[in-house]
Amino acid sequence: xxxxxxxxxxxxxxxxxxxxxxxxxxxxxxxxxxxxxxxxxxxxxxxxxxxxxxxxxxxxxxxxxxxxxxxxxxxxxxxxxxxxxxxxxxxxxxxxxxxxxxxxxxxxxxxxxx
Amino acid sequence: xxxxxxxxxxxxxxxxxxxxxxxxxxxxxxxxxxxxxxxxxxxxxxxxxxxxxxxxxxxxxxxxxxxxxxxxxxxxxxxxxxxxxxxxxxxxxxxxxxxxxxxxxxxxxxxxx
Numbered sequence: 001x002x003x004x005x006x007x008x009x010x011x012x013x014x015x016x017x018x019x020x021x022x023x024x025x026x027x028x029x030x031x032x033x034x035x036x037x038x039x040x041x042x043x044x045x046x047x048x049x050x051x052x053x054x055x056x057x058x059x060x061x062x063x064x065x066x067x068x069x070x071x072x073x074x075x076x077x078x079x080x081x082x083x084x085x086x087x088x089x090x091x092x093x094x095x096x097x098x099x100x101x102x103x104x105x106x107x108x109x110x111x112x113x114x
Numbered sequence: 115x116x117x118x119x120x121x122x123x124x125x126x127x128x129x130x131x132x133x134x135x136x137x138x139x140x141x142x143x144x145x146x147x148x149x150x151x152x153x154x155x156x157x158x159x160x161x162x163x164x165x166x167x168x169x170x171x172x173x174x175x176x177x178x179x180x181x182x183x184x185x186x187x188x189x190x191x192x193x194x195x196x197x198x199x200x201x202x203x204x205x206x207x208x209x210x211x212x213x214x215x216x217x218x219x220x221x222x223x224x225x226x227x
Contacts, residue, residue: 001173009154034215034216041220042221043118043204043206043220043221044157044204044218046215049215089156089157094159101145101159101162101172102159103173104149104158104159105156106155106156107156
């Protein structure tokens with residue numbers, strides 16, 4: 001099955017700086033890579049995703065890049081703001097005869113100080 | 115439109131007791147999932163279902179059972195609770211066409227003493 005590793009586990013930046021979170025996956029057949037944001041006391045929310053047929057995707061201040069050869073993908077947040085403080089999870093799909101489901105990384109706690 | 119609703123939100127159990135966590139979604143999603151979240155461990159998949167009457171094991175299925183008798187409901191059961199099952203449990207659902215666009219519930223915090 002799929003194995004997803006995420007680094008770093010914690011990240012502290014100053015407001016306005018950029019933040020980068022990296023994930024590696026093990027299954028070369030994986031073709032979809034989402035990022036979720038979890039605020040305190042809430043469930044995770046999808047913020048951006050990328051499919052294997054593209055190398056980069058942007059949505060305002062966030063972007064995701066994918067390197068299929070190296071089997072890693074990254075989340076980039078530019079011009080960070082205090083409201084970006086949260087736990088971020090990457091994920092990749094695992095599949096068996098019963099269907100598919102997402103396997104998540106262990107999460108990165110991002111703290112943005114003003 | 116409530117999305118994904120989990121009940122209860124909090125529960126304290128004694129070791130050996132049983133309970134059922136309920137997940138209900140009103141988006142007509144085909145797929146539903148149960149995850150547990152523990153400090154430093156991220157979200158780990160317990161069981162999932164790709165349709166009414168079907169279930170599959172995830173990464174950490176031991177000690178849990180599930181049922182999907184109705185499309186909108188996915189139940190997670192603990193037959194004999196153990197302290198190791200103290201965790202925050204999240205349910206999620208997704209449409210078969212988007213597949214991976216998960217909508218999560220707000221979680222159930224379970225403590226087993």
